[in-house]
Amino acid sequence: MEIQDGAVSRGKHFRIGLGTTVQIQFSGVQGGIMAQMVGMKPDNYLIVHITPETAGLVKTEDKAIVRYVYSGTVYGFSSSVLSIISTPAPIVFLEYPEAFEFINLRKMDRLDCLLPCTARIGEVDYKGVILDISPGGCRVSIDLLNEIELPRGQIGEEVALRFEMVGITGVQNILAVVRNIRQDSKKYEFGMQFHSSDLDLKDGIERYVRSILSATADTGNTSG
Numbered sequence: 001m002e003i004q005d006g007a008v009s010r011g012k013h014f015r016i017g018l019g020t021t022v023q024i025q026f027s028g029v030q031g032g033i034m035a036q037m038v039g040m041k042p043d044n045y046l047i048v049h050i051t052p053e054t055a056g057l058v059k060t061e062d063k064a065i066v067r068y069v070y071s072g073t074v075y076g077f078s079s080s081v082l083s084i085i086s087t088p089a090p091i092v093f094l095e096y097p098e099a100f101e102f103i104n105l106r107k108m109d110r111l112d113c114l115l116p117c118t119a120r121i122g123e124v125d126y127k128g129v130i131l132d133i134s135p136g137g138c139r140v141s142i143d144l145l146n147e148i149e150l151p152r153g154q155i156g157e158e159v160a161l162r163f164e165m166v167g168i169t170g171v172q173n174i175l176a177v178v179r180n181i182r183q184d185s186k187k188y189e190f191g192m193q194f195h196s197s198d199l200d201l202k203d204g205i206e207r208y209v210r211s212i213l214s215a216t217a218d219t220g221n222t223s224g
Contacts, residue, residue, distance in 0.1 A: 033054045
């Protein structure tokens, strides 16, 4: 697996949550496909849910390269197909990898927050909340109970964000790329990376994050 723009580390342990979206390149399928991690038995196998269309193309013993982002870290590993079932859902069992490659994307301070925002995904505006933010990106949560049309964002898709921040005048507009997606019955969460071209706003976000973190640290030292 190749990861650009950073030093790659290797290890035998990794983190992933059930429901995490992963990208898989099967040797018998042209192009990468998106799948969802639904289970595992450590040191034995991983279980992923794929689309019925893809299930018809994947075969036992196919080689697979898996990539995903979780908590600010890109993971990748090589595997092979152990078994495929089609009912009650198309499920692939992958060989548990012997080693993983990973790179930490969180090179900057990240601030937990609750900033109301609007995310334009495709042609639809969704009301959401920024759960954490850094000069490099943010995590946005959309309450599915308040939306008539469900978000259809994909990893790699460009999203336009609008939000306001204390200390930065006016409504802020910034473009971001979806890096990971998590969904349950109540909410839809996107991990996003900001476009490098929005330098002025990124500088403002950096000042905002550092000022809040500094104030929090000072408060902690005083109370101690």
